[in-house]
Amino acid sequence: MDHATLVFASVFPVPSLSHTTPTPVATPDLGHTAPGSSFGGPFIGNAGGAQHRAVKRTQAWSTATRFLSLPNNPGSGTRRSQRSADVEGALYYLLVGEGKSEEGEKGLLEWYTNEARLHFASFVKPALKELWEKEVELRTAWDVLDETQRTLEQVQNFYLQPFNDHILPFLHQDATNKTIRASQLSQTADIELMDAASWKFERHIHAVFAHCLPPKRFSKTLSYILYDAGCRLFRFYVRQDGVQPSTTPESTREVRDRMTALLSGLERVGLGGNNAQRAFAHAMNQLLETFIASHYLKVDWFSKRSIVPDLRVWVKDGFCPLVELAMECLRCDASDVQPTELKQWQEMALARLGRGRVANLFDFVIHWDRSLGAILDLKDYLKLDGAKQYLTSNFSQQISRRLLHPGATTTYILNVYISIIRAFHKLDPKGVLLERVARPIRRYLKEREDTARIIISSLLTDPDDEVGNTKFASSGELSYEIAMEMKKPFANREEADEEFNWNDLNWQPLPNDASPDYKKSKVEDVIHFLLTIWDKEDFINELKNILGDHLLRCQDLEYEKEIRLLELIKVRLGDEKLQACEVMLRDVLESKRINGTIHATGDVLTPEDQGQQPETPAGPGPRQPRPHRPTSSVPSHLTPSTPILKPPEGPTLNAQILSSFFWPILRDEEFRVPAQIEALQKEYESRFERIKGMRKLRWMNALGDSTIILEFEDRTEEFEHLTPWQVSVAYAFQPQPGEERAAGGKGKKGEGITRNVEQLEEMLQMDEGLVHQALAYWVGKSVLRAVSPDTYTVIERLDSSTKDSDAAAAAQELAEVQAAQTTTVKSQADLLNEKKDVYTSFIVGMLTNQGNLPVMRILMMMRMLVQGGFPFGAEELRGLLGDMEGDGKVVSLGADVWGIRK
Amino acid sequence: MKVTIKEWNAVAAWRWDMPDDDVCGICRNPYDSTCSKCKFPGDECPLLLGECNHSFHMHCIFSWLRQESSQEKCPMCRQPFKSKSQEAPAEADAQTQTQQPETSPL
């Protein structure tokens, strides 16, 4: 064996070519040099010996790897200084000379790469592993990343330095030499080759670095610090991570510099790749979310403007620059982070904002129009694809959850519906969205039986009426919002006429190409929406009942609101079905004129003719003012010796003359009115019949009202707006002829006439229920008090009965409840009850003659054959049959068939 | 106690003095309603009683009689139709015409 080779080999053991041995410290491997073979000079190529090349390569390898091997301590700097000639030769030989790796041989570059990897695994990785072992806490995230970056950059430099100093120059030199003979083009190619080697080496190291960090944890931590930086830069105070921002203002410059330094640093050590980009995208996403939830984008309740422009500006001037900065630091390929366009970011932000607003849309509607700003935000949002669909389906859910349930009063639902109409008109003037979201509300309102009454009564109420104001509670029976609509001037009467067709059941919102003004007139019309909830006929029937009741109670004899309402309904619904309503209104207006005419035909309708009036059980008519009973025991200053009011000249009878055919069925309880009124009625009647030939009048004493003055021993009081039966009952508590002396006995002070219920029923021929109602009213007014059950007496002196004030209060409450339940129009149930006997005997007769019949058949027969018709449905008929079954008259045979009980 | 009635506002319903539930033989509407052309009952759409004791809305019988085919006969009994009332039908018609506009509330 060549001596030199042996010596060389003994000092620098030839490394195994497995590359697992970092430095030439292994035992010499002599295997490649056969004994006795010749040993040539280091740079002499010898065609005769592959073996010789192997030995030479082994020697050079040994020299080079020893020189390039990495010290144990990455911090120990530049131990390796100058290349000796040996090293120079070995490196040249291995990198660009004949010793360049051939097929099956390991190259020096690969060896060095491996050397770096092994070095990293032994000396750097453990420390980093420890750093990343556990979940990184938020407060240490910045430090952990900083330290990781610093460490990696340091070792990267440590690995790169030998590479740059001792490997690259050879490659470079080689490339330059070649170019002397070559074209410009090939030089570039060779230099590229050199760069490729450098790039490849770096990539290997970066892969080693990245591999040592837990990818998810790293990504999460990076994402966090990006989010944190964003929050600090934009001064967000409410953060998704729950971190309380520092109260002292931070320098955004510092935050920005720290962030860019870290990101650039991470990029330099190869941590700016996909993982970092994902982290970055995630952070930007959160940042957007945080901004949208921040106080900067709160609904503008005060100036009621949209904040969408603010959002756009922020995306343009705040968010996008940050994205660009971060992308630059991480050297992201622009196409890797989506979206990249400003417009796309803005739309994405707007979509987020819009969804947030939609989630609270019901509340915005309730607070219309203070919420105008939010609605305007949504208006921008609706321009995005899919936004309309999202809004309608989401809002429909809110409606069914929060509005259409039994706990909501009809007034409340109506008020909210009106707010929806108004808010949605702003949102989408074409009315398409409104049509979609309102459909279930309209269906629901239609099913509630009080909807029409509330709408019509509200339209007939002056919202400025102070007395009325308490009635506008959402639990009440009147809607302030509807009442307010009546105050608005009628808009576009002709247009409304042309546009709207009642009979069009498939009403559609206007086409998109309609001009803005054209659309406006219709969609904004709240009353239009309210009146079209029902089929026209159903609505007008309801209107007839309500208007009838209203006209009879109305205190305004000019009927201004009623005239206006009817006008408004005519404008919207056309007037062909409104005959009954018009006749009713005309009746009450005409009545004033008729009264004038009747009174003018002679001054007889004031009670000059009292003398000749018949005695009625209701007691005598008022006579000449009665002299007051001697009240010697009462000091005269306590008792007004004369009535405070001068004796009235007697009542005037005014009448409302109704064309009964057109009115709803009105209550018509009969009872006797005071004799003087009865006389006046007779006179009125005869004059009416004289003026209006062939016509007769029927008095409806359950309707109308009256004002009376009550004079007691110690006081005089006036009562207005009494019902006729209240007056009749009070009237009956006056002494009958011959009774005065007996009752006015000197025995009991302060006690007047006493009557019991039975007597009153008899005297007044009045229904017991009405008698009780009237008595309760007068007890409530401290005019009467109960002395025993069903027996009442006049309180002539108030002081003697103060102890009864509780009873009076209770009675007053009762009377108020009863009054509230009293309407002038009869309910269907009342009607059915009244005619029950007629219907019952008809059914019994029919079933007896014709045998068993199904309900629908019975119904049809009754509608055709019963005198006056049968204005009820199958449900009512079944109820009636059920009652009859209870009485043992008929029997249900199943399948809706009924027969006579045998 | 002494009760003094200061004011009494009553309600009354008017009807034509005809048998209940009877209808005009021409338009089939109840007498208390109007003919098919009128809006308001009563003064504006009065009844006319014939000598044959058949009665109709005045407007109904007038337009019936104007038809050639009616031969001025009562559509119910085919006797020549003559008004029982003293008022000449034409006069009554004129009166209604003038009354209409001023009494309409709407």
Ligand SMILES: [Zn+2]
């Ligand atoms: Zn007729």
Ligand SMILES: [Zn+2]
């Ligand atoms: Zn007529």
Ligand SMILES: [Zn+2]
């Ligand atoms: Zn006839």
